[in-house]
Amino acid sequence: MCGGFTCSKNALIALNILYVMIGFLLIGVGVYARAASIVTNLPIVGGILACGVILICISMLGLAGAVKHHQVMLFFYMIILFMLFLIQFSIASSCLAVNSEQQQQFAEQGWMTVPPELRQQVQESLHCCGFNATSSINLPTSPLAPTDEPSCELVNRKCCEQSNDVDCHCPACGPMLEDKIDYAFKLCGGLGIFFSFTEVLAVFLARRYRNQHDPCYLPARAVFPHNYLY
Template sequence: MVCGGFACSKNFLCALNLLYTLVSLLLIGIAAWGIGFGLISSFRVVGVAIAVGIFLFIIALVGLIGAVKHHQVLLFFYMIILLLVFIIQFSVSCACLTLNKEQQSQLLEVGWNNTESAREDVERSLNCCGFRAFNPNETCSADCFKIQPCSPCVPILEEYSGMVLRFVGGIGLFFSFTEILGVWLTYRYRNQKDPRANPSAFL
């Protein structure tokens, strides 16, 4: 039996979807752990992470069932959705890897101004107050606020943003190539004949 055979394609596609299932459960678990231990108080951030995890879990489940049963309709929809996910993820990953310092700063400022609860998490974890400057009339959840004037958060955020964006972009780029591999493998597997099936039956 060669690696391009029916059984090998089926096993490889099942293994790929099991990997996606584990990644989705890990993503949901990390989000739940973060909010359970008080590391993340923003329900919007947690909600997005859990929604992405659930979406990935459903896609992996569809692919796994389609691979096990050699179900043409499930495999077709799985292939189309995986292709769309690949396009989006590849684009976002490339954008993360190509952002310059000025664009990163603008992106950080937009995120800072639009997420109040996440802003409190950042201030508390990085021990800073305000983005570029802190308004004394406002409150701050950082420990330094009770003792002495706190430094703004933008220098610390800019220090870590490049590293985080490179890490996220690299991980996303890696998984995007596994997705295009999954699309190609699904297309190939759909057109292969099950050797145990009736030779006169359709695919």
């Protein structure tokens, strides 16, 4: 069992180096999730990305505290890391708990908030029109539907080049984004749950290492000899 001072120090340093790599991994996953969703405003995915950035900063604090055996650094490292565990575990659980209907609601809210130029760009790249089936023919779907919905005339021409149907129009963009959004949620949630439990291990190691005595420093001794008569 790793119970000595040197072993605890090396384990804490190695774990913080691992956290730096995990932080970059979470940032990469968050960037990929945003790129895959293209237009959707997913705050949960943004939370995972923010956790990756914060985890890197905390790992630097943990590395400095482990190398110097700094009591104050290790104390704040434990407190902040435990708070990050609570936040990351909650966000990752939310990612896994979101169902397909809620994902569609998040995606539709994101579609309504982005500028028309971006919606037009997505429609041209995916050859789709509107977010759902009714908006694809430029019909209002809800009171919150954007009034500046980009025109589907040019996109419909590309989709219906080989069709003789007068009512031909491009499919909606929402179903095309559904699989990518679901994959992003599941990936972020799974990684967040797995790595959040390792943060509990880091808190335990930091607490144990902080309370251990550095063998390089001699313990304090009495200034009087043992045979001194008071």
